[in-house]
Amino acid sequence: MERLGFIHEKLDIKILILFILRRLPGIVAPIDLQDFTQQCDEGFGYFEYSDCLAELIESGLVIEEESGLRVSKRGADAAETVESSLPFSVRKRAEKIIAPEAERLRRLSMITAQHRNREGGCFVTLAMSDGKGEIIRLNILSSGEQQAERIEENFRDRAEEIYCRIIELLDKKPDDKNAKG
Numbered sequence: 001m002e003r004l005g006f007i008h009e010k011l012d013i014k015i016l017i018l019f020i021l022r023r024l025p026g027i028v029a030p031i032d033l034q035d036f037t038q039q040c041d042e043g044f045g046y047f048e049y050s051d052c053l054a055e056l057i058e059s060g061l062v063i064e065e066e067s068g069l070r071v072s073k074r075g076a077d078a079a080e081t082v083e084s085s086l087p088f089s090v091r092k093r094a095e096k097i098i099a100p101e102a103e104r105l106r107r108l109s110m111i112t113a114q115h116r117n118r119e120g121g122c123f124v125t126l127a128m129s130d131g132k133g134e135i136i137r138l139n140i141l142s143s144g145e146q147q148a149e150r151i152e153e154n155f156r157d158r159a160e161e162i163y164c165r166i167i168e169l170l171d172k173k174p175d176d177k178n179a180k181g
Contacts, residue, residue, distance in 0.1 A: 007044055014055065029067075
């Protein structure tokens with residue numbers, strides 16, 4: 001059965017995989033990459049995709065890490081050179097499909113939340129950048145690992161809101177009734 005779509009050749013599938021990875025600012029889960037790639041064009045199936053991805057990993061153009069996949073510097077350079085050979089409609093569709101994930105990864109890359117154990121509790125380090133540099137860093141002593149993990153999770157979920165509330169609290173003028181004069 002002939003599949004519909006623009007992409008049928010292995011080279012084009014590889015270029016599409018690199019095109020997608022080059023636009024995702026972080027590590028992507030293998031299942032997500034497969035989903036994004038196959039949503040872009042219906043001219044190839046799972047087995048063609050899997051073969052192409054394995055060859056990209058083997059050649060060092062894609063790096064496989066414990067948490068997922070990312071494009072190597074060599075892969076990004078290669079993709080930049082050849083991605084214009086993909087049909088315009090496939091490139092536009094790929095950009096639209098991956099946009100929410102790209103935004104999620106971009107935000108995640110700007111937020112740091114980690115802890116280290118010490119006697120009597122955990123030190124929790126929370127930080128956020130704006131893409132140009134760090135805008136806040138907090139070091140907090142928590143009562144234990146459970147609380148530290150909860151603090152980390154809350155910060156990852158609501159970092160912008162927490163930052164704004166801290167600024168609001170720090171920028172507050174003293175009440176007139178408490179001011180002496």
